Amino acid sequence: MKSIELFTGAGGLALGTALAGFEHEAVLERDHDSCETLRLNKSRRIPHVRDWSICETDVRLFDYSDFGHVDLVAGGVPCQPFSLGGKHGGHKDERDMFPELTRAVQALRPLAFIVENVKGLLRGSFAEYFEYVILRLSHPGAKRRGDWREHRAALERIHTASRSTGLDYNVVFQLLNAADYGVPQRRERVFIVGFRSDLGVSWSFPSPTHSRESLLRSQWMTGEYWERHGLRESKRPPPENRAAQWIERNQLGLDDGLKPWRTVRDALDGLITPRTTANDLDHFLNPGARAYTGHTGSPWDEPAKVLKAGDHGVPGGENTLAIGDGTVRYFSVREAARLQSFPDEYLFAGSWTERMRQIGNAVPVDLARAVAESVAETITTF
Secondary structure (H helix, E strand, O other), X not given: OEEEEEOOOOOHHHXXXXXXXXXXXXXXXXXXXXHHHHHHHHHOOOOOOOOOOEEEOOHHHXXXXXXXXXXXXXXXXXXOOOOOOOOOOHHHOOOOOHHHHHHHHHHHOOOEXXXXXXXXXXXXXXXXXXXXXXXXXXXXXXXXXXXXXXXXXXXXXXXXXXXXXXXXXXXXXXXEEHHHHOOXXXXXXXXXXXXXXXXXXXXXXXXXXXXXXXXXHHHHOOOHHHHHOOOOHHHOOOOOHHHHHHHHHOOOOOOOOOEEOOOHHHHHOOOOOOEOOOOOOOOEOOOOOOOEOOEOOEOOOOOEOOOOOOEOEOOOOOOEEEOOOOOEEEOOHHHHHHHOOOOOOOOOOOXXXXXXXXXXXXXXXXXHHHHHHHHHHHHOOO
16 A cells, blocks of 8 residues: 655654555655654664655645555644644644645545644634635545635535535544553544545544553552552552542443553663663753643653653653652653654654654654554555
8 A cells, every 4th residue: 555644754653654554655754853863764774664765845845746546645734833832823824734735635636644633723713724624625626716714615515515526535533542542641632534535435533442441440450550560569659539539430340341551661661761871862861850830740650741842942841750759850762752652673863852852743653553554454445
């Protein structure tokens, strides 16, 4: 199955779709440091990466006419216009790349597409524009007339009348929590998936494979979690109030049949504690982390908080580990990569801050793979 990857960044979504069976005809990214990461892993002949054709380019300048049949277009559209931590410019922000995503779909006419973006895209202030994005991706064959509001009105008439534009997609979207798919991080992201209408596909997002309830059960009812990590009772933290309430409600030991959420302790298992004397930046302890109000570190025995990418360095709380004695430390690059479910052989280029930025911006590999495998399973029926 052939694919084109847009806004590739450090390669989280691209690696996830590749693991699902898609072969990338091209991976596009304009950020030089991110491209250096992609080239580094290609040169090391990392499986699923060694054959990538890496294009360091602005997608606005890219010509898709040289490509033939493509099964999938995928991309993590830049999140800054819609991020809670950004300027909230939405469509007014020049970094809004949804129009470029639509242009790629128009040109390539893939069987399906996968799009990822931040939870902030669903905020009420962006509701009208988000509706427009969905309509435009549903009917990329419709020629645009006027500004986006005028075009939205035209697309609404097309959509409600079930008229064909020559290129139409059945589009669904959903807010997914990465922890529900085995990623050791509570990271909520919007996924938009479309299948070409002429395929007559009936598709829905894959069901979660992991749950908080199962984690609490393994910790506070069976004790399997602590035994697996070799933690004596005296070393175990007390259950927090919500966990205690869950235990009381489920005192009969009801099992939802899902795997436990993966925790920070699960993710870092087997890694030595990073030191400031490390010879490289992959597992280096960067000093100076501190906790402050609203920015406390991730606890050991829950999925990590959302890793973030700061333009001026990593924020003080989100990318740190709560040691357990009231102090915090920064995650190393390798630890952060594990929290995003990158394999250990996958390396990152640049300074410590640059590597952490790339990781914080990435789509968790295992979440991307879960969605892409479901899409691939449907595509292979044709």
